[in-house]
Amino acid sequence: MPQLRYFACPTALALALLGASGAWAQQPPAEDPHGLIPVEEAVGPGQKAPLPLDELRTFAEVMDRIKAAYVEPIDDKTLLENAIKGMLGNLDPHSAYLEPQAFSELQESTSGEFGGLGIEVGLEDGFLQVISPIDDTPASRAGVEAGDLIIRIDGQSTKGLSLTEAVEKLRGKPGSRVTLTLTRDSGQPFDLRLERAVVKVRSVRSQMLEPGYGYLRLTQFQMNTGEEVSRALGRLRQENGDKRLTGLVLDLRNNPGGVLQAAVEVADHFLSEGLVVYTKGRIANSELRFSADAADPSEGVPLVVLINGGSASAAEIVAGALQDHKRGVVMGTDSFGKGSVQTVLPLNNDRALKLTTALYYTPSGRSIQAQGIVPDIEVARARLTRDEAAEGVREADLAGHLGNGNGGPDRPSGSAPASEVERPQDVDYQLGQALNLLKGLNFTLNK
Known part of the structure; x- marks a missing residue:
């Protein structure tokens, strides 16, 4: 099969339209040297799309009227480009006509570095x-x-x-x-x-929350995110004394998506078999299936996946696959609901069409489009604050107090032991609940 580049996300700003914004795929050349799909292929073999002559006459008449009567002179190129933008812009929120600068920015956005x-x-x-x-x-x-x-x-x-x-x-x-x-x-x-x-954009971050419990945050799906997740899992194992983790939180909150292939690779790190995602569209090469291989870099670690309304497209693919395979517990709030794939079709003038060509489905056949992923356990966002009540005088504050019999340090009021340094789960309610669930699962499994 030819090498295809797929991206999954809603629409981007100063970053990636493609991934974080819409799943997009770079269409390889077919019969057309610019990668356009022949009309016969789109409508079916042996069929030809009839020309809408009445509508074309109306279009030509409208164009003539504008040129003749509009308050300011306007050239044919501007009118035609505006017509093309209108055609694409009224299909769905993710299809678009990309002029040279927008097309260039879209291509650059997959590198993980952009301005904005x-x-x-x-x-x-x-x-x-x-x-x-x-x-x-x-x-x-x-x-x-x-x-x-x-x-x-x-x-x-x-x-x-x-x-x-x-x-x-x-x-x-x-x-x-x-x-x-x-x-x-x-x-x-x-x-x-x-x-x-x-x-x-640094797409993968990891740290240990507590001994045995790791945290893996994915901010976006870029071309190398799958490799970064593999390295992060290795680092977490090393930080855990080169032992298998007791539990892991996979944080996909506010992850707007990115490269579809990266989403497949990430899901595959936690699955040892089965379908990850499939796509369906009108043209033959828009129907694809992606499956997991037998390797399991996560070693079957108990998993909680965090999502919210900012989790879109590729992030929803990962959450949906892990949920369908019952590989982890999905926690948080409903995801965004971006379940379509955009194909980038280059034109011959440094321009391109970004066209929605397929929908993607979770392994069980669920369409994410306009519905999103519903978490197994709903946990709304909340802010945690420490009790600021005034602390009273302690023994260690008194002049001439005795030292600790075991040689331990004094702890006067206002002091805090090193173990009380603020941790992510102390200020992030959803993360704290995910960690508590992992501890509960571990307790239940080890009873």
Whole structure:
């Protein structure tokens, strides 16, 4: 089978349209040297799509009327390009006509380094909606959250803007500033002033939460994410004294997606057999099946998968596969529901079509599109704060107090032992609940 490059995610801003934004696949050349699918292949062998002559006459008449009567002169090229944008833009939120700059940015975005704010966006009721902020970017540091609506960019309304137009306004030179007006949970609008930067996405992070319990966070699915997960699992084992982990939290929250093949590789790290995902579309080469191999780098470690409304596309593929195979417990809130695959069809003028060509399905046949992954255990986000009550005087505060009989250090009020250093699970309620569930599973299994 030819080597295909697939991407899975909703629409990107200053990052990857493709993955974090829409699953996209680089279409290899077929009969057409530019990778376009012949009409006969799309409609079926031996069939030809009849030309809609009446509609074409209407199109030509509208074009003539605009050229003759519009208040300002307008050339044929502009009218035709706008017509193409309209054709693609009215199919679904993820199909688009990519002009040279947008096409180049899309290709570059899979490298994990790009300029911008670090947020994935889609359309919601004509406004821009934040699908997910990317970790350690200007957007995440400023407090942008999944689900926020961007209603103005530098004071200009986003109502009616296409995604391409909106992304162009959000992009800019590193160091330049942009003001976003946001609404959250139907509340009052508020402004955030952000400084654009070169965004370098580190797609995999890992650490030990407690002895035996590991944490693996995936911020995006890039071309090398599968390899990075393999290395991260090895590091966690080493940090656990070169022993199998007792439990692992796989964090896919606010992961907007990315490369489909990377999602398959990540899921395969936790599965030793069976289907991971399959796609179905109208054209023959849009129907693909991906299965796990026998190797199991995770060593069957008990697993909790965290998802939320910012988990989209490739992240949903992984969560859905692990859920269907009962390989782990999915916890959190409903995912985004991006279950379509986009194919990038290069044209002969440095432009391309990003066209939705298939839907993908979990191993049990569930379509994620517009529904998302429903967690096995729903746990809403919550903020944890420490009790700030005033601490009273302790024995160690008293002048002339006796020392500890075993030679231990004094602990006056206001001091904290090294073991009380703040850990991620201490401030992240969902992560804390995932860790507690793993401990409960371990207790039950070892009874």
